Structure formats: structure tokens, C-alpha cells
Amino acid sequence: MIHMPSIISVADLSKTYKSGLSALSGINLEIERGEIFALLGPNGAGKTTLINIICGIVTPSGGKVTADGHDIITDYRAARTKIGLVPQELTTSAFETVWATVSFSRGLFGKPANPAIIEKILKDLSLWDKRDSKIRQLSGGMKRRVLIAKALAHEPTILFLDEPTAGVDVELRRDMWNMVRKLREAGVTIILTTHYIDEAEEMADRIGVINKGQIILVEEKASLMRKLGRKQLSLQLHDKLESVPDALASYKLELAPSGLELTYTYDAQAESRIPNLLTAISGAGIVFKDLHTSQSSLEDIFVNLVSNRA
Amino acid sequence: MNGPAVAAIYSFEMARTFRTIVQSIVSPVLTTSLYFVVFGSAIGARMTEIDGVPYGAFIVPGLIMLSVLTESISNSSLGIYFPKFTGTIYEILSAPISAVEIVMGFVGAAATKSLMIGVIILATAALFVPLHIEHPVWMVVFLLLMSIGFSLFGFILGVWADGFEKLSFVPVLIITPLTFLGGSFYSIDMLPPFWHTVTLFNPVVYIISLFRWSFFGTSDVSVGVSLAMTLSFIAACLAFITWIFKTGYKLKS
Ligand SMILES: Nc1ncnc2c1ncn2[C@@H]1O[C@H](COP(=O)(O)OP(=O)(O)OP(=O)(O)O)[C@@H](O)[C@H]1O
Numbered sequence: 375m376i377h378m379p380s381i382i383s384v385a386d387l388s389k390t391y392k393s394g395l396s397a398l399s400g401i402n403l404e405i406e407r408g409e410i411f412a413l414l415g416p417n418g419a420g421k422t423t424l425i426n427i428i429c430g431i432v433t434p435s436g437g438k439v440t441a442d443g444h445d446i447i448t449d450y451r452a453a454r455t456k457i458g459l460v461p462q463e464l465t466t467s468a469f470e471t472v473w474a475t476v477s478f479s480r481g482l483f484g485k486p487a488n489p490a491i492i493e494k495i496l497k498d499l500s501l502w503d504k505r506d507s508k509i510r511q512l513s514g515g516m517k518r519r520v521l522i523a524k525a526l527a528h529e530p531t532i533l534f535l536d537e538p539t540a541g542v543d544v545e546l547r548r549d550m551w552n553m554v555r556k557l558r559e560a561g562v563t564i565i566l567t568t569h570y571i572d573e574a575e576e577m578a579d580r581i582g583v584i585n586k587g588q589i590i591l592v593e594e595k596a597s598l599m600r601k602l603g604r605k606q607l608s609l610q611l612h613d614k615l616e617s618v619p620d621a622l623a624s625y626k627l628e629l630a631p632s633g634l635e636l637t638y639t640y641d642a643q644a645e646s647r648i649p650n651l652l653t654a655i656s657g658a659g660i661v662f663k664d665l666h667t668s669q670s671s672l673e674d675i676f677v678n679l680v681s682n683r684a
Numbered sequence: 685m686n687g688p689a690v691a692a693i694y695s696f697e698m699a700r701t702f703r704t705i706v707q708s709i710v711s712p713v714l715t716t717s718l719y720f721v722v723f724g725s726a727i728g729a730r731m732t733e734i735d736g737v738p739y740g741a742f743i744v745p746g747l748i749m750l751s752v753l754t755e756s757i758s759n760s761s762l763g764i765y766f767p768k769f770t771g772t773i774y775e776i777l778s779a780p781i782s783a784v785e786i787v788m789g790f791v792g793a794a795a796t797k798s799l800m801i802g803v804i805i806l807a808t809a810a811l812f813v814p815l816h817i818e819h820p821v822w823m824v825v826f827l828l829l830m831s832i833g834f835s836l837f838g839f840i841l842g843v844w845a846d847g848f849e850k851l852s853f854v855p856v857l858i859i860t861p862l863t864f865l866g867g868s869f870y871s872i873d874m875l876p877p878f879w880h881t882v883t884l885f886n887p888v889v890y891i892i893s894l895f896r897w898s899f900f901g902t903s904d905v906s907v908g909v910s911l912a913m914t915l916s917f918i919a920a921c922l923a924f925i926t927w928i929f930k931t932g933y934k935l936k937s
């Protein structure tokens with residue numbers, strides 16, 4: 375496989391705010407061309423700070439960032455032309471119309487006016503009917519879509535979505551996910567932050583976890599789930615058991631207080647032991663009437679990761 | 685050079701002006717008329733002439749400058765302060781534009797509005813007093829320079845201000861007094877020697893004097909000195925703005 379150079383490359387990035395607070399330290403991160411990358415982390419972890427530095431809103435204290443090969447500071451024009459940003463906060467100018475504000479964004483990013491493109495963006499985001507409405511007359515969810523339209527107005531190849539679905543209803547969330555997928559199909563690289571883990575699970579190709587200003591993990595979503603995802607096998611027993619028989623000691627089974635349920639916790643590597651376990655259980659004369667397995671979600675993985683490092 | 689960006693900021697700011705067009709035009713026209721009624725007719729009847737110019741005409745350049753200075757400052761400062769206040773500045777900071785282009789957009793629009801108001805006041809004044817302009821080309825040049833210079837100053841104020849009080853503090857408590865005391869309504873030669881010397885530390889004196897010279901060919905202070913003072917004021921504002929963007933002062937954290 376030919377390795378394409380990353381579209382965003384962050385090297386040894388740090389940020390200390392004037393207050394003396396160190397928001398980021400020693401961040402190294404490569405974003406692959408065309409992927410959807412989800413950045414997860416608790417409140418105050420530094421997600422927005424990282425995004426704002428890459429987009430030019432916050433000045434880094436140290437380190438280097440390139441976007442599509444362009445240094446974000448020395449070659450900021452080329453770098454920023456590629457980037458679109460949907461900020462976390464709903465910040466819009468109140469008195470303009472939707473059409474005017476989206477056209478404004480396109481101009482700001484140096485692109486000549488192009489009504490056809492603006493029209494397409496507004497239609498894709500179901501804002502076409504609202505094009506002549508003043509922004510303050512829109513609902514919160516519509517305002518968020520206006521911010522997305524503004525970010526797309528100059529046809530960026532890299533899109534940052536800082537908590538795009540915060541405060542958004544279920545239907546609009548679905549719409550947004552579809553929109554993100556469509557953008558990815560069109561070749562746009564997407565970096566999103568979210569507190570909804572199911573969102574990352576549903577959307578992302580890769581997942582990065584940031585905590586206290588440090589990246590603590592970057593993984594393919596699938597391999598992350600495989601590696602860190604715990605599985606559990608529970609057996610509902612036919613007869614009450616006083617204790618786990620010695621013959622089964624090596625499996626570290628847990629017996630529920632009722633004595634009617636045995637639980638075996640394992641990870642993906644240990645899957646092969648299941649048949650042996652079941653044989654051993656029958657061998658010990660234990661009869662079960664039902665069994666089921668469960669797999670931890672990304673949410674469990676995330677909570678584990680962050681609390682372990684706390 | 686990102687032309688579309690300058691145009692976008694400029695037209696955004698102009699749209700803001702035109703949204704409040706009535707207020708933008710009515711208020712200077714009304715104020716000027718009031719000044720003429722009070723100063724021109726009531727006081728002017730007793731003052732007759734200053735330096736050979738009828739008092740009613742004498743106050744016109746000062747009146748125009750009074751509005752141009754306050755309008756330039758308040759427009760330009762509000763233009764940049766508002767996005768800072770609402771947070772929409774994120775977009776400007778993340779756009780591929782240089783500091784010069786940002787300033788061109790905001791200051792260009794503020795200066796345009798001041799220029800429009802200057803012309804409106806001039807036209808209003810012409811209804812009250814017969815006006816003869818000695819150096820019309822210079823008059824236009826100075827009007828342009830002052831509009832740009834004080835819009836630059838307003839831009840700095842808007843970046844510096846972190847609340848609406850600060851935003852109105854400078855125009856109300858500094859610029860308006862300086863303009864009134866800067867010879868808008870009298871010749872500083874009429875002052876006793878001590879106050880005359882004090883007045884020479886007021887930069888607005890030079891600006892009004894220069895502007896009045898373009899109208900009547902006479903001035904309180906020498907034209908060369910006035911021009912030099914005005915140009916150095918603009919240069920200082922430009923230098924300060926460059927520093928603001930170099931350091932990200934109050935715009936970026
Ligand atoms: N302008 C600022 N000045 C000083 N400290 C700041 C500033 N902006 C953010 N911080 C601090 O930096 C840290 C990281 O904040 P950041 O906004 O990047 O977190 P986040 O991961 O985006 O959090 P959330 O999930 O709540 O959006 C926090 O402790 C925050 O208080």
C-alpha cells in the first residue's frame with residue numbers, strides 16, 4: 375500500500391494560555407487524507423484549543439502544524455483556504471440573512487461569488503426556504519446548520535466540526551451524519567469532536583482520545599473496539615451453586631450472590647478459550663439453562679481510559 | 685492579496701450602515717442644524733467676523749470635523765468590537781486574510797460612512813450660510829485623511845475595549861472635549877497666552893486648523909505643522925495596528 379502523506383500533521387504542539395493554564399502539551403497527531411477522525415475527551419481536555427490552533431484562532435505556544443503540506447503560520451493563506459470550521463459555540467451575526475452570511479463566508483475565504491454553489495449548500499442543509507430569513511429568526515438547530523453552510527461555502531477539503539450535534543434533535547443528528555458521510559465521499563477530510571460516543575462509534579474511521587491536554591490514544595475504531603472492548607459471557611444456571619468449583623479457577627469466573635449466574639469476562643484475544651470453558655463447565659457437572667454475551671461499547675472504553683489516567 | 689475578503693468585510697460593514705440609514709443621516713443633519721441655530725444665529729449675531737470670515741461660515745469646518753471624528757471612531761470601533769463581543773470574529777481570524785486586508789475592510793467602510801456624513805453636513809451648512817471653499821481639492825483630501833485616520837484610531841479602540849463602557853468612554857470623554865476645545869467654534873488666537881499654549885498640545889487643533897485653511901485660506905497654526913501632525917497621527921495608528929496583529933493583542937488568545 376502506498377502511504378499518502380497526512381493531510382494534517384501536528385508535531386509537538388503545546389499551548390499555555392495567558393492565565394498560565396497549560397491546555398495542550400506535546401501533541402503529535404496525523405490525520406489521514408479522506409478519513410473521518412473523531413476526537414473524544416472530557417470537558418476541558420483541550421479539543422477546542424487544538425482545533426482553534428489548527429484553524430488560526432488561537433496562537434500556539436510551541437510546535438508545528440501543517441495542513442495539506444502548508445505550515446499554518448508561515449503559509450497561512452494556503453493552509454486556511456483548505457480548512458472549514460464549524461465552531462462549538464453558536465455564534466452568528468443576528469441581523470443578516472442566511473444567504474448574505476453564507477455568501478460573506480465565501481468571500482472572506484477569497485473565493486469569487488458563486489450563487490450556484492451557495493444554492494446547493496443551502497439546499498443540502500435544508501436551509502433553502504430560509505435563505506431570506508434573518509438569522510435571529512432561526513431556531514438553534516437551524517443556526518447550527520447555517521454555521522455548517524458558512525464553513526462549506528468556500529469548498530474546503532478539510533472540515534472541522536467542533537461538537538456539531540450538541541443540542542440537536544435526533545432527526546437533525548441523523549441528517550448531519552448523512553451529510554458528513556456525503557462530504558467524505560466527495561473527498562473531504564473530517565475531524566469532529568463529540569461527547570456522544572455512539573456518534574464516534576457510528577461515524578468515525580479513527581478515534582483519538584485526549585485528556586488533560588495530552589493525546590492518550592489514537593486507533594482505528596475497529597481495532598480499538600477489538601483490543602479494548604471487554605466481552606462478558608453470562609450463564610444462567612439451573613441449580614444454585616455455593617461456590618465456583620476449583621476445576622474452573624483458572625477462568626476467574628464470578629458467581630452472582632444469588633448463586634444462579636456465572637459471569638466470564640474476557641477480551642478479544644481470549645475468545646478462543648470459550649469452547650474449553652464450556653466443556654470444563656459441563657465437566658464440573660454444572661447445568662445452565664441460558665447464556666448470553668455482551669460487548670462493551672466505545673463509551674465504556676472511553677470512560678475506562680480516561681478514569682485510568684486521571 | 686485577498687480581494688474578495690476585503691470586499692466581503694467592506695460590504696458587510698456598509699450593509700450595517702444602510703440598515704440604520706435613517707439614523708445615520710438624520711442625526712448629523714439634525715445636530716448640524718441645531719448648532720447653526722444656537723451658535724450661528726444666536727451667538728453669531730454678536731460675533732460677526734473672525735479673521736475676516738463671517739462667524740456662521742467660520743464654524744462649518746469645525747462642525748464637519750466634530751461629526752467626522754466621532755462618527756469615524758464610533759463606527760470603526762463598533763465594527764471590530766461587535767464581532768469580538770458576539771464571537772463571530774472566529775471566522776475572520778480563521779480566514780486566509782492578512783491584517784492589512786482586515787483593516788482595509790473595516791476602516792475603509794467606516795471612513796466611507798464618515799465621508800458621506802461630512803458631505804451631508806457640508807450640504808446642510810450650505811443651506812444656512814453662503815459657503816466659498818478656497819481649496820476644494822485639499823478640502824476633499826483632508827476630509828479623506830481625517831476619516832481614514834480616525835477610523836484607524838477607532839479600530840484600535842474597538843480592539844482594546846472589552847466592554848461597551850470603554851467603547852463610549854473615549855469618544856465622549858476624550859474626543860468630544862478635545863474637539864470643542866480645539867477651536868471648532870473659535871480661533872485659538874482669541875485665547876489668553878497661557879491657554880493658547882496649552883491648546884497647542886491638543887492634536888485636534890491642528891486637524892481643525894488644517895481643515896479650516898482649505899475653506900478660507902487662513903489658519904491658526906501653520907499649514908505645514910498641521911499637516912505633519914495629522915500625518916504622524918495616522919502613521920502612529922498604523923504602527924499600533926501592525927503591532928496589534930503581530931502580537932495578536934486582544935484578538936487571539
Ligand atoms: N481563552 C482561554 N483562556 C484561558 N484558558 C482557556 C481559554 N480557552 C480554554 N481555556 C482552558 O483550556 C482548557 C481546554 O479547553 P478547551 O476548550 O480546549 O476544552 P474542550 O476539550 O474543548 O472542552 P469541552 O468539551 O468542554 O468543549 C480548559 O481548562 C479551559 O478552561
Ligand SMILES: [Mg+2]
Pocket residue numbers: 421422423462536
Ligand atoms: Mg470544546
